[in-house]
Amino acid sequence: xxxxxxxxxxxxxxxxxxxxxxxxxxxxxxxxxxxxxxxxxxxxxxxxxxxxxxxxxxxxxxxxxxxxxxxxxxxxxxxxxxxxxxxxxxxxxxxxxxxxxxxxxxxxxxxxxxxxxxxxxxxxxxxxxxxxxxxxxxxxxxxxxxxxxxxxxxxxxxxxxxxxxxxxxxxxxxxxxxxxxxxxxxxxxxxxxxxxxxxxxxxxxxxxxxxxxxxxxxxxxxxxxxxxxxxxxxxxxxxxxxxxxxxxxxx
Amino acid sequence: xxxxxxxxxxxxxxxxxxxxxxxxxxxxxxxxxxxxxxxxxxxxxxxxxxxxxxxxxxxxxxxxxxxxxxxxxxxxxxxxxxxxxxxxxxxxxxxxxxxxxxxxxxxxxxxxxxxxxxxxxxxxxxxxxxxxxxxxxxxxxxxxxxxxxxxxxxxxxxxxxxxxxxxxxxxxxxxxxxxxxxxxxxxxxxxxxxxxxxxxxxxxxxxxxxxxxxxxxxxxxxxxxxxxxxxxxxxxxxxxxxxxxxxxxxxxxxxxxxxxxxxxxxxxxxxxxxxxxxxxxxxxxxxxxxxxxxxxxx
Numbered sequence: 072x073x074x075x076x077x078x079x080x081x082x083x084x085x086x087x088x089x090x091x092x093x094x095x096x097x098x099x100x101x102x103x104x105x106x107x108x109x110x111x112x113x114x115x116x117x118x119x120x121x122x123x124x125x126x127x128x129x130x131x132x133x134x135x136x137x138x139x140x141x142x143x144x145x146x147x148x149x150x151x152x153x154x155x156x157x158x159x160x161x162x163x164x165x166x167x168x169x170x171x172x173x174x175x176x177x178x179x180x181x182x183x184x185x186x187x188x189x190x191x192x193x194x195x196x197x198x199x200x201x202x203x204x205x206x207x208x209x210x211x212x213x214x215x216x217x218x219x220x221x222x223x224x225x226x227x228x229x230x231x232x233x234x235x236x237x238x239x240x241x242x243x244x245x246x247x248x249x250x251x252x253x254x255x256x257x258x259x260x261x262x263x264x265x266x267x268x269x270x271x272x273x274x275x276x277x278x279x280x281x282x283x284x285x286x287x288x289x290x291x292x293x294x295x296x297x298x299x300x301x302x303x304x305x306x307x308x309x310x311x312x313x314x315x316x317x318x319x320x321x322x
Numbered sequence: 323x324x325x326x327x328x329x330x331x332x333x334x335x336x337x338x339x340x341x342x343x344x345x346x347x348x349x350x351x352x353x354x355x356x357x358x359x360x361x362x363x364x365x366x367x368x369x370x371x372x373x374x375x376x377x378x379x380x381x382x383x384x385x386x387x388x389x390x391x392x393x394x395x396x397x398x399x400x401x402x403x404x405x406x407x408x409x410x411x412x413x414x415x416x417x418x419x420x421x422x423x424x425x426x427x428x429x430x431x432x433x434x435x436x437x438x439x440x441x442x443x444x445x446x447x448x449x450x451x452x453x454x455x456x457x458x459x460x461x462x463x464x465x466x467x468x469x470x471x472x473x474x475x476x477x478x479x480x481x482x483x484x485x486x487x488x489x490x491x492x493x494x495x496x497x498x499x500x501x502x503x504x505x506x507x508x509x510x511x512x513x514x515x516x517x518x519x520x521x522x523x524x525x526x527x528x529x530x531x532x533x534x535x536x537x538x539x540x541x542x543x544x545x546x547x548x549x550x551x552x553x554x555x556x557x558x559x560x561x562x563x564x565x566x567x568x569x570x571x572x573x574x575x576x577x578x579x580x581x582x583x584x585x586x587x588x589x590x591x592x593x594x595x596x597x598x599x600x601x602x603x604x605x606x607x608x609x610x611x612x613x614x615x616x617x618x619x620x
Contacts, residue, residue, distance in 0.1 A: 077425025085413045156409035160468065163373055163403055164426035165395035322336065322376035 082178030149227025179220025
């Protein structure tokens, strides 16, 4: 039998054992964002002409949590294992490079979805929200967390110190998620920044995810899904190539 | 019969350092084999090549007939490695660690064997304790248990007793000997040469990435032709014996002699000098002497 299910189980168990930090803390952060932003913006703005700002904000916060936590899971697990040396426990067994990749990415997806679901559950009593196209919600949550899980694998393999992963998170993942339309529709931006946003792959994840709730989006969801799929293919390809060659893992 | 380990012309370079320079080695199944050498000789690199942690630049390595690159799954299933570094996963208990390690090798429902391994390594009472809370010696025991959890036919122990107390050392060797009797091939690297001498049937000595000696332990000991005479004297050692001194201490003189004939001449010399012998002991060369001699010659 393959060791893949055990590696997946271990990666899920790893974050679950510290769920206060890995699930509870991001949920609290998202709820604080919701209360502060919705309080400040509620009377001023209606999104897509009819949607109250708080209702508009919730899917964005959910997806932001999904993406950031998916990235954090695979990247921190790998870099910690490398630094402590216990990465050897997963390098000695007969695991194929793609099994290694699939286990880390799927565990990141599980964490992303768990945090996203928790944020949604906690915010539901405070906002009235629709679920127009649930399949689009699932499709974007799953593909978006897979992209960030794969990106976390790349960062975790590349980084040699926790600081480097933190830099990746703070200077790449965080700005791209904040500038992807979590807090606003890109139609509210000047023309230049609207165009610029189309080069941000995170924008398509959040826009497509939001379409699942309201049936309205800045870009058609099929186009968004295609962009996310291409991005997933590129990042996964890079991660798989790194793992196959043994880059920074096998000498 | 297929060799447990077969290494052919393995080369490995790390930047400017040639870690392995054409290693050839064949270890039959069921053997208790020692891999000795000074720090930086290439022992751990060779183990890394066998375990798939490092890829050889040239040459081939097989475990139970399975190439470590082309047929890596079968090769890794056949191998259990106790790493030199004291590493652990701080998220899990001892039992979880062993169950997870077993699962990585595709071995499910392995509870009975895990219990047995824990019993033999005196870990049963710590089964539910988090790895972080264990002492260094206990963590070392878990590393050994992790290497054995999938019952590999070949077990490699890379300095398993470094910094370990006498109790664990004895328990560990008792268990490893039993595994060897049951047919497991054991490859051991250690800096405790008395351990290698007591346990290993055959020994390879490595220096600067090359095998400089490969023979049975008894043959390696025979290579050393000198013997040692340990003396405690009431008085000064005669000046003509001083060149023979080798590792003398404040309490006793240690003289290195070429043969038994020299013993009589040495004693006669002491008598002539009017010295009284308070204590005397004749010591056979041990593996450490053989090791030093091989390293000096090569």
